[in-house]
Amino acid sequence: MKVSIKAGLVAAIAFAGFAVTGSTLADEGLPEGVTAVKATPPSKDHPLDEILSGWTFRTPETQALQQDDFENPGYLWVERGEALWSEVDGSAGKACASCHNDAADSMKGVGAEMPKWDAKLNRPLTMEQRINNCRTENMGAKEWKWESTQMLSMTSYVRNQSRGMPVNVQADGPMASWVAKGKEVYYTRVGQLDMSCANCHEANYGKYIRADFLSQGHSNGFPTYRLKWQKIGSLHRRFKGCMKNIRATPYKVGGDEFVALEVYLAQRGKGLQVEAPAVRN
Amino acid sequence: MKQANTPIAICAGLACLFAATTASADAVTPDKVMFDDLEVKTSLTGAPGDAKAGKKWFANRKLGNCLACHVNKDLANQPFHGEVGPPMDGAGDRYTQEQLRGILVDSKAVFGPDTIMPGFYRVDPGARTAKKFKGKTILSGEQIEDIIAYVMTLKE
Numbered sequence: 001m002k003v004s005i006k007a008g009l010v011a012a013i014a015f016a017g018f019a020v021t022g023s024t025l026a027d028e029g030l031p032e033g034v035t036a037v038k039a040t041p042p043s044k045d046h047p048l049d050e051i052l053s054g055w056t057f058r059t060p061e062t063q064a065l066q067q068d069d070f071e072n073p074g075y076l077w078v079e080r081g082e083a084l085w086s087e088v089d090g091s092a093g094k095a096c097a098s099c100h101n102d103a104a105d106s107m108k109g110v111g112a113e114m115p116k117w118d119a120k121l122n123r124p125l126t127m128e129q130r131i132n133n134c135r136t137e138n139m140g141a142k143e144w145k146w147e148s149t150q151m152l153s154m155t156s157y158v159r160n161q162s163r164g165m166p167v168n169v170q171a172d173g174p175m176a177s178w179v180a181k182g183k184e185v186y187y188t189r190v191g192q193l194d195m196s197c198a199n200c201h202e203a204n205y206g207k208y209i210r211a212d213f214l215s216q217g218h219s220n221g222f223p224t225y226r227l228k229w230q231k232i233g234s235l236h237r238r239f240k241g242c243m244k245n246i247r248a249t250p251y252k253v254g255g256d257e258f259v260a261l262e263v264y265l266a267q268r269g270k271g272l273q274v275e276a277p278a279v280r281n
Numbered sequence: 282m283k284q285a286n287t288p289i290a291i292c293a294g295l296a297c298l299f300a301a302t303t304a305s306a307d308a309v310t311p312d313k314v315m316f317d318d319l320e321v322k323t324s325l326t327g328a329p330g331d332a333k334a335g336k337k338w339f340a341n342r343k344l345g346n347c348l349a350c351h352v353n354k355d356l357a358n359q360p361f362h363g364e365v366g367p368p369m370d371g372a373g374d375r376y377t378q379e380q381l382r383g384i385l386v387d388s389k390a391v392f393g394p395d396t397i398m399p400g401f402y403r404v405d406p407g408a409r410t411a412k413k414f415k416g417k418t419i420l421s422g423e424q425i426e427d428i429i430a431y432v433m434t435l436k437e
Contacts, residue, residue, distance in 0.1 A: 189408070191407045208364050
């Protein structure tokens, strides 16, 4: 039977019945604070020939919103985070600034290395977990909920201090087993539609799936302002959305599977520059 | 087509209470589908499909959502055709009904394990299937037969 039509052919077929808008994969212009939206894979056995930021796949209109911090709606959360940075909270009477002083110095580079190994807890912590750890242990304050305005503001603010720096997560040593676990999650087919992350973001990036133009699904832009959400959102929220779309029960936000997936994804996109807060549709 | 009798007959008599909701209303249940050299020879309902209805299921985002991945000139009035799979134009020339049934029921049995195309008549193929979809196929046998009839009309 004749079932051997190659996928490569498909992309070449422009169909005149409807307008194909969207990215041209051109890289004129860059997001504010960033000098490149591409990276070379760190190793030969990397699944991608070229690592491309999600920015590359967005329309010029969406890109324009990230080319200027005054236009970028995600910047509101950065500013809220900046205010929270020196706000005293909790029984110890401390603010983040009490221990970390000026975030522009103390937090520079931190966001590029998340999730980071915590020797005391013997596990990696995401930015959210690290922040809550400081709140409960050092401030005597209550944890912030993962997707709360405060948490999103603080993660946006702290990640923003590493903007333009290449993602550089630790992947060896004690992190290796987390990378492996995340890789397993990435390639496992789930849900009624029986798909893995790789089906969309590795095998089909640069193509339309209905109205959506598929990117490589990297994490360098997070927290990301999504036009669809009308607000900024965490990486785990994005994971949840992708899993729901394939009719799977998502893993728990902040749970070990998603943390491992975050570690793996950072490792997969190593070298891409941090764009937080990115703007996506 | 002797298996077709029971459910179809009940359906006719009782205003079709269950037919649309569960795959078990179909004559050939998902576990009973027989592949024969990448083809499925017998209709899942024991009857031919309805191409007009099939066109609707093909486009519907909650059902076939075939347009998510396949460009189809015949549905040019619908926005947003995906390009993850080959265009459907002329698919009715390239395939027989039996081949299409095989592709639709279990694309992986035909294209191999790496295909992104879902199998539309399989129960819980992936891990962690959401509660709402557990134990259910994406399409009913009847909808699949309708889509087959529709795709057969796509001639170049």
